[in-house]
Amino acid sequence: MKKRTRTPLIIAVCLIAVVVVALGALAAVCLTEDSADTNRGKNTAAVSGDTNPEGDENKVDGDNTKAVSTDTVEFYIDPDIDPSYYRVINRTYPIDPGYVAGSGELKSIEGKQMESKAADALAKMVAALRDEGMDIIIQSGYRTDEDQEYLYNRQINRQNGNKEKAATISAVPLTSEHQAGLAVDLSTDGTLLETFADTKQGQWLKEHCAEYGFILRYLPEKTLITGIINEPWHFRYVGSPAQAEAITESGLCMEEYFNKYLADEDLDPYLPYLK
Numbered sequence: 001m002k003k004r005t006r007t008p009l010i011i012a013v014c015l016i017a018v019v020v021v022a023l024g025a026l027a028a029v030c031l032t033e034d035s036a037d038t039n040r041g042k043n044t045a046a047v048s049g050d051t052n053p054e055g056d057e058n059k060v061d062g063d064n065t066k067a068v069s070t071d072t073v074e075f076y077i078d079p080d081i082d083p084s085y086y087r088v089i090n091r092t093y094p095i096d097p098g099y100v101a102g103s104g105e106l107k108s109i110e111g112k113q114m115e116s117k118a119a120d121a122l123a124k125m126v127a128a129l130r131d132e133g134m135d136i137i138i139q140s141g142y143r144t145d146e147d148q149e150y151l152y153n154r155q156i157n158r159q160n161g162n163k164e165k166a167a168t169i170s171a172v173p174l175t176s177e178h179q180a181g182l183a184v185d186l187s188t189d190g191t192l193l194e195t196f197a198d199t200k201q202g203q204w205l206k207e208h209c210a211e212y213g214f215i216l217r218y219l220p221e222k223t224l225i226t227g228i229i230n231e232p233w234h235f236r237y238v239g240s241p242a243q244a245e246a247i248t249e250s251g252l253c254m255e256e257y258f259n260k261y262l263a264d265e266d267l268d269p270y271l272p273y274l275k
Contacts, residue, residue: 075257076246078239085117085182085239086247088260091167091227091267094174097145101180102239112141115181118213118237122184125205125212134201139192139233140185143178165273168229177217182237184214197232205235210244213237215254222253223274227267230275 077086084101087093100106100115107119114122119141126136143151148171155170156163177183185192188201196202206216214237220230236254238244247257255261 073250073252073257074246075250076242078243078246081239081243084180085237086243086254086258087180088254088258089175089177089180090255090260090262091172091175092263093260094172095180097174099180100142101182106142106181109141110138112138112184113181114141114184115237117239118182118184121213121237125209125214126186128208128212129201129204132204134204135188136201137187137190138184139187139190140178141183142181143176145173145179148173148176148179162273164269168223168227168270168273171228177234177236183217184235184237185231185233186235187233192231192233194230194232202232206232209235210248211241213239213241213244215244215247217254219253220275222256224267224271225255225261226253227262227270227274 082102087095087101089095102115102117105116106113107116109119109123110126113119122138122141126138129136151170152166152173155166159165159169171178173179178185186201186205187196188199197206209216214235216232217234217236218226218228218231220232223229238247247254250257261267
């Protein structure tokens with residue numbers, strides 16, 4: 001009797017083993033490619049500048065160069081005062097000819113005029129300052145439309161015809177808070193200079209003006225927002241101590257606080273002349 005050979009069985013087992021090994025290798029290759037594709041997706045996101053691949057909830061869109069974080073600011077609007085007292089006045093938000101805020105009436109104070117309620121508040125503020133043994137001059141208050149036109153044109157001449165530079169120093173007519181009867185310029189010697197901020201009077205006013213309803217309007221760190229140079233002598237009446245204190249404590253200028261920013265065309269041409 002011939003012995004049965006096991007060769008076909010051995011061959012079959014070997015073939016099965018080869019197939020198993022081949023399938024395992026193929027699976028490994030597939031897994032590797034899937035992983036590579038996933039990593040390529042992540043790398044593409046990083047290279048393309050999408051630094052927030054997990055979602056858009058923290059993504060910042062658009063030009064936000066004028067925006068200021070107000071997350072920690074407690075906004076307050078005094079419900080007991082006429083809104084015209086805290087009206088934002090600038091090149092984008094001008095006033096009408098002949099406009100006077102608040103009562104619409106002017107009141108004289110030391111040879112100048114202001115809106116009647118603002119004049120009463122100013123009288124109390126300068127009296128308190130003088131009680132501290134300091135002298136102060138009310139340099140400028142209410143201005144007629146003609147007054148502002150004259151000052152603006154004079155500044156253009158001083159700047160050799162440069163209207164943009166002139167407008168950062170002397171407001172374009174109908175964009176001055178003086179014309180609304182709400183602004184006052186104060187001085188120690190009849191001049192209006194940045195050094196006023198370093199005087200005892202300037203420091204006292206900066207600290208106490210809100211107690212009388214005034215804010216220091218044109219701050220040195222806000223010139224690129226207000227479009228006006230640093231004016232430590234210029235105080236704006238906003239209707240009440242509560243409103244003035246809220247704005248002052250926020251650290252914001254009025255454009256920021258009330259979201260009344262200058263339009264690009266009313267700011268960009270003036271930026272080269274601002275600090």
